[in-house]
Amino acid sequence: MSKRLDWIQEEINLLKESGLYNRIRTISSAQGPWLVVDGRRVLNFCSNNYLGLANHPEMVQRAKTYLEQYGVGPAAVRSIAGTLDLHLELEKRVAAFKGVEAAITFQSGYCANLATIPALVGKEDVIFSDELNHASIIDGSRLSGATIVRFAHADALDLARVIEENKPKYRRMLCITDGVFSMDGDLAPLDKIYEVTSANDVMLMVDDAHGEGVVGRGGRGIVDHYHLHGKVDIEIGTFSKAFGVVGGVAAGNALLVEWLRQRARAFLFSSAVTAADVAATIAAVDLLERSTELVDRLWENARYFKAEMKGLGFDTGLSQTPITPIMLGEAPLAQQFSRELFEEGVFAMAIGFPTVPRGKARIRVMVSAAHTRDDLDQGLEKFAKVGKKLGVV
Numbered sequence: 001m002s003k004r005l006d007w008i009q010e011e012i013n014l015l016k017e018s019g020l021y022n023r024i025r026t027i028s029s030a031q032g033p034w035l036v037v038d039g040r041r042v043l044n045f046c047s048n049n050y051l052g053l054a055n056h057p058e059m060v061q062r063a064k065t066y067l068e069q070y071g072v073g074p075a076a077v078r079s080i081a082g083t084l085d086l087h088l089e090l091e092k093r094v095a096a097f098k099g100v101e102a103a104i105t106f107q108s109g110y111c112a113n114l115a116t117i118p119a120l121v122g123k124e125d126v127i128f129s130d131e132l133n134h135a136s137i138i139d140g141s142r143l144s145g146a147t148i149v150r151f152a153h154a155d156a157l158d159l160a161r162v163i164e165e166n167k168p169k170y171r172r173m174l175c176i177t178d179g180v181f182s183m184d185g186d187l188a189p190l191d192k193i194y195e196v197t198s199a200n201d202v203m204l205m206v207d208d209a210h211g212e213g214v215v216g217r218g219g220r221g222i223v224d225h226y227h228l229h230g231k232v233d234i235e236i237g238t239f240s241k242a243f244g245v246v247g248g249v250a251a252g253n254a255l256l257v258e259w260l261r262q263r264a265r266a267f268l269f270s271s272a273v274t275a276a277d278v279a280a281t282i283a284a285v286d287l288l289e290r291s292t293e294l295v296d297r298l299w300e301n302a303r304y305f306k307a308e309m310k311g312l313g314f315d316t317g318l319s320q321t322p323i324t325p326i327m328l329g330e331a332p333l334a335q336q337f338s339r340e341l342f343e344e345g346v347f348a349m350a351i352g353f354p355t356v357p358r359g360k361a362r363i364r365v366m367v368s369a370a371h372t373r374d375d376l377d378q379g380l381e382k383f384a385k386v387g388k389k390l391g392v393v
């Protein structure tokens with residue numbers, strides 16, 4: 001027997017011993033406030049389906065209609081075999097929704113970051129990156145070959161300091177930050193960041209994956225929240241969270257988007273999402289433009305849940321958005337908490353290193369517009385029960 005793969009078993013054993021091995025549960029139902037997970041009906045506090053759109057009848061119907069009309073596969077990359085009118089329509093609609101000049105869509109938010117960053121900067125350039133930025137920003141930045149300089153989390157003063165220090169050494173400069181930080185639910189101080197980047201002629205890019213459909217007027221996102229239209233050069237987004245489908249987008253300055261159509265490698269060398277996905281995403285934009293009802297309900301549910309959790313004595317961190325971390329400290333406690341909740345019929349995953357720093361393990365609760373007050377009360381009751389059992393509250 002060859003030993004060349006033995007190291008993998010050793011690494012896996014280490015993960016298991018430290019409570020960091022991820023056992024992925026199996027879902028066998030449509031997305032919604034309740035799911036069938038590993039054969040049990042459980043309350044869903046895990047998904048990023050903020051507005052309950054992933055299984056919305058209007059979206060499903062739209063996908064069906066276009067599935068019949070366009071078939072199942074895109075057949076080639078858009079830049080070689082021509083692009084579907086539907087993809088262009090979605091790009092126009094998303095740009096209008098966000099109040100920016102133009103947009104280009106990708107296969108996912110992850111792809112959007114991997115495509116966009118290397119198109120903007122290279123070896124002679126520098127990226128200023130918030131230290132808690134999402135993994136896809138980190139990966140896109142590494143792929144670009146640019147020097148990566150981290151600044152203290154959500155700290156525009158520290159950003160100014162690192163720009164000052166590094167400015168003379170590089171050709172181009174790009175600042176990247178998450179808009180809403182996905183593990184803590186706090187916001188980037190984008191207004192202050194813009195002051196610093198614009199004063200220094202630094203390109204500004206924000207990843208709005210957890211902001212669109214959630215913050216800003218009617219869910220128009222982080223740029224809208226801070227009234228920075230036309231000032232942020234490019235926003236990255238995903239259609240897999242509040243929009244309830246799948247796909248990614250880069251939206252903002254028209255010249256920059258035109259450049260991405262020429263140079264973004266995930267656009268040039270990988271096929272696009274299907275017509276059914278695109279049609280459903282357009283339906284999501286329709287729903288968001290028609291009414292703020294779902295976004296309002298999301299916030300109402302989130303405020304209620306957070307206030308009640310605090311009342312029970314839980315530490316819900318610094319979140320300014322519906323993302324609700326329940327801070328537990330060590331990873332094994334968070335994993336045990338999650339398992340006990342599951343036994344009680346509540347699906348809420350533990351999150352540990354490397355997704356969050358060591359010693360900051362947590363359960364992340366994702367409340368949605370689709371939860372009823374009764375759903376939330378049932379969840380609260382189970383959190384209280386498990387919290388007392390494990391000595392957390």
Ligand SMILES: *Cc1c(COP(=O)(O)O)cnc(C)c1O
Nearest residue numbers: 108109110134182207209238240
């Ligand atoms: C979820 C997320 C992504 C990835 O989006 P996908 O469409 O799932 O690939 C990118 N950036 C941030 C900040 C995210 O939270």
